[in-house]
Amino acid sequence: MADAATAVAATEMTVEMVKASQLGMKALGAGIAVGLTGIGTGLAEMAIGSAAVGATAENKDVFGLVLLLTVIPETIVIFGLVVGLLLLF
Amino acid sequence: MAEVRAGPVPYIYVCTRMRVRKAKLLPREEYLRMLNMGLSEITRFIEETQYKKEIDELATSFHGIDLIEIALSWNLAKEYQNIQKITPGTLKDLTRAYLRKWDIQNVLTVLRGKLHGERSGKIREVLIPAGELDKHFLDRLIEEPTPERIIEALKGKGVYPLLSRSFEGGVKEEFLPRVENELYKQFYAELVSMAMSGIKGGKQFMDYITLDIDITNISNMFRFRADQSGEEMMAAIIPGGTISPQQIQRLMYIRDRNEFIDALVPLVKVRVLRELLEKLREEKSIREIEIDLIKVQLAEMESMSKLHPFSIHPILAYLEMKKYEIFNLRALARGKESNLTPDRIRGYLVI
Numbered sequence: 001m002a003d004a005a006t007a008v009a010a011t012e013m014t015v016e017m018v019k020a021s022q023l024g025m026k027a028l029g030a031g032i033a034v035g036l037t038g039i040g041t042g043l044a045e046m047a048i049g050s051a052a053v054g055a056t057a058e059n060k061d062v063f064g065l066v067l068l069l070t071v072i073p074e075t076i077v078i079f080g081l082v083v084g085l086l087l088l089f
Numbered sequence: 090m091a092e093v094r095a096g097p098v099p100y101i102y103v104c105t106r107m108r109v110r111k112a113k114l115l116p117r118e119e120y121l122r123m124l125n126m127g128l129s130e131i132t133r134f135i136e137e138t139q140y141k142k143e144i145d146e147l148a149t150s151f152h153g154i155d156l157i158e159i160a161l162s163w164n165l166a167k168e169y170q171n172i173q174k175i176t177p178g179t180l181k182d183l184t185r186a187y188l189r190k191w192d193i194q195n196v197l198t199v200l201r202g203k204l205h206g207e208r209s210g211k212i213r214e215v216l217i218p219a220g221e222l223d224k225h226f227l228d229r230l231i232e233e234p235t236p237e238r239i240i241e242a243l244k245g246k247g248v249y250p251l252l253s254r255s256f257e258g259g260v261k262e263e264f265l266p267r268v269e270n271e272l273y274k275q276f277y278a279e280l281v282s283m284a285m286s287g288i289k290g291g292k293q294f295m296d297y298i299t300l301d302i303d304i305t306n307i308s309n310m311f312r313f314r315a316d317q318s319g320e321e322m323m324a325a326i327i328p329g330g331t332i333s334p335q336q337i338q339r340l341m342y343i344r345d346r347n348e349f350i351d352a353l354v355p356l357v358k359v360r361v362l363r364e365l366l367e368k369l370r371e372e373k374s375i376r377e378i379e380i381d382l383i384k385v386q387l388a389e390m391e392s393m394s395k396l397h398p399f400s401i402h403p404i405l406a407y408l409e410m411k412k413y414e415i416f417n418l419r420a421l422a423r424g425k426e427s428n429l430t431p432d433r434i435r436g437y438l439v440i
Contacts, residue, residue: 050098054105058113 030084037080044073099177100399106175107407113139114414117440123421124431131422132157140164155214157422161415162217168411169219176404179289183401186283187408189247191220193272195227196239196248197265203236204262222246236260251275270325277302281329293400296393300359302330304386306337307353307362311369311378313341314349332356346370361385376436383413383439413439 013021052066115138123131135157136144143160151159169188176184195216202212209231216231218224233239237260243249255268277298284295306326313322322341326334336356343349350366357363365385369378390409394402417438424434 046096046098047101050101051105054102055109058106058109 026087030087033080033083033087034077035080037077041073041077044076045070048073097399100180103176103180104399104403107172107403111403111407111410114410115417120417120421120438120440121435124434126425128153128157128422128425131418131425135160135418143167154422154426158419159214161418162215165411165415166218166224169217169408170223172404172408180401180404182288183283183290183294184404184408185221186280187405188220189279190273190276191217192222192246192248193269193276195220195222196230196243196252197269197272199227199230199239200236200260201262201265202231203233203239204260204265247279248272267324274327277327277329290401293393293397293402297390297402297405299330300386300389300393302327303332303357303359303362304382306330306332307357307366308379308382310337310340310353312375314346315375331358346372359385359389361388380437380439387413387439 048070052070055066056063119134123134126134132144132153140160143163144156147156147160147163169191173181173184173188195218198215199212202215212231213228216227218227222230230239230242233242237256240249240252240256240260243252251271252268255264255271280298281295284291284298288294309322309325313325323334323338326337328334332340332353340349340352343352347370350370354363354366357366362382362385365381369381373381387406387409390402390406394400394406396402417440420437421434424437
């Protein structure tokens with residue numbers, strides 16, 4: 001009987017443990033938010049970037065414009081970063 | 090060394106370059122302006138566009154129509170060679186295969202020139218070394234003393250087996266049209282087998298080949314209908330299109346133009362081509378029909394390149410449009426040289 005009570009006490013979580021676990025999950029969520037949006041941005045910029053280099057190779061005057069177009073998908077990773085920061089703080 | 094896998098990036102890069110180049114081609118309004126210019130003004134105008142380098146290089150050696158013609162040929166050859174350099178992977182193989190058409194044209198031009206006893210310089214002026222046979226190889230061909238030696242010099246090239254077989258008993262001019270037909274048939278057969286070999290992008294390439302064969306066959310049908318020369322026509326028909334040679338043979342027996350178009354339209358799959366055929370019920374000259382067909386082909390290639398933006402289509406569409414820009418400028422210059430009226434010259438332009 002005494003052995004069973006000891007075993008139950010050992011599996012119960014303390015408040016500190018729960019808090020630490022929540023913090024870990026938040027950090028994990030923030031990491032996923034930034035990581036996945038980063039991949040999305042990379043994929044989008046891959047196509048735009050190669051088209052931008054192609055267009056610039058033919059006409060150097062469009063460099064400023066294509067640079068602007070290339071960084072537009074950066075907004076995706078910025079959204080991820082904002083979500084990550086909101087989760088953490 | 091391990092192959093670097095860059096995914097779709099090189100395709101996007103090169104297709105964008107082709108689109109930018111296509112946007113730089115002369116628009117319709119410029120041709121209309123040029124129609125009212127003299128030959129020297131046209132030369133000056135061309136010099137201000139992308140042909141500046143060639144015109145500047147050749148201006149010391151040539152004048153007038155010769156200067157324009159050679160500058161245009163050089164520009165086209167340079168452009169095609171450059172595209173072969175920048176296209177990646179399988180697109181390079183497909184582009185090279187398509188450009189072999191110029192090899193046939195160049196070899197036949199050299200053979201015809203030799204048979205007519207033309208000067209080497211004159212033959213060189215009309216060659217466009219855009220295919221597998223480069224400028225230096227063609228120069229060597231031109232310097233060969235006889236047509237038979239020219240064919241021997243082609244040993245190892247794609248056109249050699251057919252040429253050597255056809256001209257076993259010596260090169261005679263009356264055989265050239267038949268050999269030309271055979272060479273083009275072999276060329277298209279090679280393209281079809283390449284497209285069907287499971288190569289990446291082969292399906293899109295096959296779409297283009299089918300369109301090209303259909304347009305060529307329909308154009309030939311109209312031409313031979315005007316000449317009433319059915320036997321010759323069947324020799325020029327290229328298999329591999331949507332309309333089979335047997336169907337074409339049946340169509341050639343239809344004498345009435347309306348009935349001919351009624352029978353032809355259901356066999357054509359391309360909507361714009363069907364619409365054009367409906368318009369061809371009224372009598373038109375062969376030249377007008379051919380130019381209308383070319384316009385339809387270019388329009389269809391343009392829409393195919395929008396449907397498959399990162400495939401062989403944008404490259405082929407640009408190559409074809411560039412070719413017709415050169416043809417237009419040449420027609421303009423020649424027309425002006427012969428003092429033709431602007432209206433008459435306009436009839437020869439693909440705009």
